[in-house]
Amino acid sequence: MAEDLWAALAGPFVEDAYRSVKGYVRTVVLHRHLQRHLPRPPAAVLDVGGGAGHQSLPLARAGYDVTILDPSAAMLAKARARISAEPEDVQARVRLIEAPGERADEATGGRRFAAVLCHGVLMYLSDPEPVVAALCRSADHGGIVSVLALNARTLAIRPALERRWDDALAAFDATSETGVLGTDTRGDTVEGLSVLLGRHGAEPQAWYGGWLFADWLDLPPETTDLAAAARVEFEASVRDPYRQLSRVFHLIARRPADPEGTLRTARLVLAPMPLELMRAVVAEDRSTVARLLGAGFPDEWGADEWFWLPRWLSEVDRDPTLLPWGPHLLLQMGQDGSRTVVGEAGFHGRPDPDGVAEFGYMTVREHRRRGYAEEAVRALLGWGQRQEGVRTFRATVDPANDASIGLLRKLAFAQVGRRIHPERGEELVFERAASQAR
């Protein structure tokens, strides 16, 4: 960042805002809601605009794997100081990245997170969409996006309570104001932000209010029953009309779970290749492939390995329901949300009129001899058995590929012939009845 706009605000925000009753209430209420939507630890959490880590450090203490991303070096320095006071195991679960939210997915190397938080950030951005898009890209399938935004519908309350009547009148139709930190802040609406999240692939699930009475009243921490105040705010945050009057709102959206045809095994996700990804592979556009995949594409995979993809792509272009019958990338998922491509496996289309479903697979060289191909092929055949019209499984192999022949025999395949493939040369043909359990 050329200029750290948050350097001057880091002190007031961290020292004052979080020490106030409002800071306490915000954290308690927000976390109670968040916990209901989060998967169990050690799921990976990305806190975009995470500042000094007030929202995500409690999650690291609870066992989550936390990445705090923020463009402000000053805010991250505060985060670093707070983290250093934590026990070693908590410290080890937190990572800091200096980058703007708009580039969250690139800056985290395309990792996908079980939860992506963005609390109290959108209000400082003139256009929220680039960050919202990056939040959605960073969330894994089935993962949540949790946003805390300024409520544009209640901007008249504060000036009215301060008896600034002209300002209050103007605020009814305003979309921004000067916020508590003295900066311009922009309001959002639950409906507007829901549309934006939906446009980028995350479906709104629930929304809650944040700060109602704690925003209206002057509450000195020394004389306030904090727990009781938080209980009242929590009740107000879940019911109308109170939550609608809140100063900020908390919206939770979720990316849909796995696309159709996705298969999961103990160590792998078999992810059907979407059209966009296939196009990028055919075009040998490696940077787009990596961006879409959220993982590096194996160096050894060039046009030779994918010579059959253009034809498959044109078939799927005509009939997208074919996708689950095509190539799946074998992704090995790290506990930290990282994805490694270890191979590919899939059918070569729907079964032919005789009920023969042909399939193929390949494992990336450095990931061979670990049983990935067997794990993937077993999952693929299990899926094939459940599909209508499949009577026989067929695979063809290079006669010199002992490992592949060994795997097919292990899975009860028998050689039924030989054939000459126009591109690959001589191949052995193996078949097995689909109904045969193995």
Ligand SMILES: C[S@@+](CC[C@H](N)C(=O)[O-])C[C@H]1O[C@@H](n2cnc3c(N)ncnc32)[C@H](O)[C@@H]1O
């Ligand atoms: C009010 S603080 C909120 C910090 C934290 N999310 C919390 O709730 O405690 C706003 C944070 O947004 C960060 N920020 C500003 N512009 C941003 C951007 N374009 N992308 C991501 N974060 C940004 C600031 O550096 C600051 O840390």
